[in-house]
Amino acid sequence: MTDDIDEAIDWQGNEISCAGCTHEAMRAAGGCKLKHACVHDRYARRIDRFFNWNPALANDYVKHPHFEVRAIAAKHASLFHLPPLLDDPEETVRWNAARRLPKRLVLRLRNDPHREVRIRIATVIDPEDLMPMMMDEDYYVRLVVARRIVPSVLGRMMGDPEAEVRRVVARRIPTDWLLGAASDPDPRVRLEVAERLSSDLLTVMRNDPDWRVRYEVASRIPLREVSGLADDEDPLVQEMVRNRLQNRSGLPMEKPA
Numbered sequence: 324m325t326d327d328i329d330e331a332i333d334w335q336g337n338e339i340s341c342a343g344c345t346h347e348a349m350r351a352a353g354g355c356k357l358k359h360a361c362v363h364d365r366y367a368r369r370i371d372r373f374f375n376w377n378p379a380l381a382n383d384y385v386k387h388p389h390f391e392v393r394a395i396a397a398k399h400a401s402l403f404h405l406p407p408l409l410d411d412p413e414e415t416v417r418w419n420a421a422r423r424l425p426k427r428l429v430l431r432l433r434n435d436p437h438r439e440v441r442i443r444i445a446t447v448i449d450p451e452d453l454m455p456m457m458m459d460e461d462y463y464v465r466l467v468v469a470r471r472i473v474p475s476v477l478g479r480m481m482g483d484p485e486a487e488v489r490r491v492v493a494r495r496i497p498t499d500w501l502l503g504a505a506s507d508p509d510p511r512v513r514l515e516v517a518e519r520l521s522s523d524l525l526t527v528m529r530n531d532p533d534w535r536v537r538y539e540v541a542s543r544i545p546l547r548e549v550s551g552l553a554d555d556e557d558p559l560v561q562e563m564v565r566n567r568l569q570n571r572s573g574l575p576m577e578k579p580a
Contacts, residue, residue, distance in 0.1 A: 426447070
């Protein structure tokens with residue numbers, strides 16, 4: 324806890340003195356407190372407490388040389404003071420400004436040099452504004468985009484280099500595009516496809532190299548087709564086939580835990 328630290332040091336390593344401080348008159352009224360709520364302190368918690376007590380002073384600190392002060396001031400400052408902070412050299416300042424500004428003003432941060440800013444921007448802007456981020460160099464940015472963008476444009480991400488991104492794509496693309504991902508190199512992606520395909524179309528995946536995919540096929544493929552998997556190399560797939568043939572109802576069986 325920073326309040327347990329018995330020192331009052333500013334961001335340049337100098338000892339803080341209330342004598343001569345711009346806010347010295349506030350101290351008697353409880354507007355600030357050394358080692359507890361001070362805008363000059365190096366510790367973010369104390370800076371944050373100062374602005375919580377004195378939000379009206381935030382406008383005066385959005386150009387402060389210490390990035391922690393600018394970042395925390397951005398949480399309280401007037402919106403009219405925030406647009407210049409989108410060009411701040413510190414990503415924390417840029418994000419704190421962006422989170423309060425109208426979405427149309429923060430779209431340029433889709434190309435921010437810092438991945439954390441791009442990730443956060445991808446979570447808050449409107450889905451229709453995400454298309455320029457579909458090819459972002461960072462896989463997690465693309466993952467957020469795949470989760471939020473409208474499904475009708477996800478076809479462009481079916482060939483994403485990251486399997487986790489392709490898994491999300493497979494969960495959300497229109498069903499008539501699923502066959503295009505049925506031969507994905509990652510079995511987890513193919514399983515997502517198999518779980519969404521209609522029972523009639525599942526036949527195209529009956530020879531999948533992964534037993535989990537073949538199990539899904541065996542559990543839902545039309546009964547007239549299921550005997551072709553009776554000699555599958557995996558015992559769980561064989562068991563599913565036997566159960567369905569014995570049942571003869573064609574209903575999917577419960578998967579094993």
